[in-house]
Amino acid sequence: MPEKQIVDYFNEPKQYEKSEREFWLDPYISKQLLKAHLDQTNDGASRKLSVINRSVDWLNEVVPVAEFKRVIDLSCGPGLYPERLAKKKYDVTAIDFSKNSIDYARSAAEEQGLTIDYRCESYLSWKEQEQYDLALLIYCDYGALSPEDRKLLFENIYTSLKRGGKLILDVFSLQKLTNFQSENSWTLHDSDGFWSTGKHVVVTRNKKYDHGVTLEQTILLKEDDTIMNFNIWHQYFDLQKITSELEEASFEIVTYYADVCGNKYTEQSETICVIAEKKR
Numbered sequence: 001m002p003e004k005q006i007v008d009y010f011n012e013p014k015q016y017e018k019s020e021r022e023f024w025l026d027p028y029i030s031k032q033l034l035k036a037h038l039d040q041t042n043d044g045a046s047r048k049l050s051v052i053n054r055s056v057d058w059l060n061e062v063v064p065v066a067e068f069k070r071v072i073d074l075s076c077g078p079g080l081y082p083e084r085l086a087k088k089k090y091d092v093t094a095i096d097f098s099k100n101s102i103d104y105a106r107s108a109a110e111e112q113g114l115t116i117d118y119r120c121e122s123y124l125s126w127k128e129q130e131q132y133d134l135a136l137l138i139y140c141d142y143g144a145l146s147p148e149d150r151k152l153l154f155e156n157i158y159t160s161l162k163r164g165g166k167l168i169l170d171v172f173s174l175q176k177l178t179n180f181q182s183e184n185s186w187t188l189h190d191s192d193g194f195w196s197t198g199k200h201v202v203v204t205r206n207k208k209y210d211h212g213v214t215l216e217q218t219i220l221l222k223e224d225d226t227i228m229n230f231n232i233w234h235q236y237f238d239l240q241k242i243t244s245e246l247e248e249a250s251f252e253i254v255t256y257y258a259d260v261c262g263n264k265y266t267e268q269s270e271t272i273c274v275i276a277e278k279k280r
């Protein structure tokens, strides 16, 4: 294959084209992401703890520990939900493919004397059969996957649940998409920043694609002349689309909310939280 030229990085990606690198797994960026998960001044990688506390209280009401003891948290990040669920006596397994986040989560659990089964792996290769009463997929991670990966993830979750088990997930709504601004921009950073150490240029392409899909692309030009590209895709949903993807995976919808705190869903809600059940 001919070597990739600088200008090739600026070609517009085809819908769902993967970048050579995975944003969450880059050694430098994953450290910045861990800081973002824990940062209480914004909702960057995880929601603020005040919201997470409310979510876990609500989960404890709608899927009480007496009936939904065995929980799997998919894409658990640094373990903010698993810790709180374990404190409410759920028996928690939690998966994330970021070693940095899982290492942090394991040591935080140990410090607090909590027993949580943390696993550093991708939920796309994870396979278990009828182990869990409840699966969680929180903070709109589902919409960041391609249609093929979404299908695979729902199959994996369905197989892992016991009959009567529930899946609770949230996705960004079409209302959220209306706030998305398409734009191209670049910024010169003189020193260490979110994307890189040292002097670097960050080129950003935010673009709306067809059928409720967006791209947030970052092309990073570093001082040593290396170039990196990160494509972050997102699918936005209405009730019909998320319902049909869940039903295709054999789930039955139990109910919808605006968010994982149990607020009422309206057409103005920026997220949709769904509770679905494996009935058969």
Ligand SMILES: C[S@@+](CC[C@H](N)C(=O)[O-])C[C@H]1O[C@@H](n2cnc3c(N)ncnc32)[C@H](O)[C@@H]1O
Pocket (backbone or CB within 6 Å): 024, 037, 045, 046, 047, 074, 075, 076, 077, 078, 080, 081, 095, 096, 097, 098, 101, 121, 122, 123, 124, 137, 138, 139, 141
């Ligand atoms: C937006 S964060 C949400 C983290 C957590 N659910 C929370 O709300 O605090 C998305 C997480 O998904 C993880 N992730 C992305 N793709 C994954 C995959 N294929 N397998 C496992 N984890 C994945 C990332 O490492 C990151 O921790």
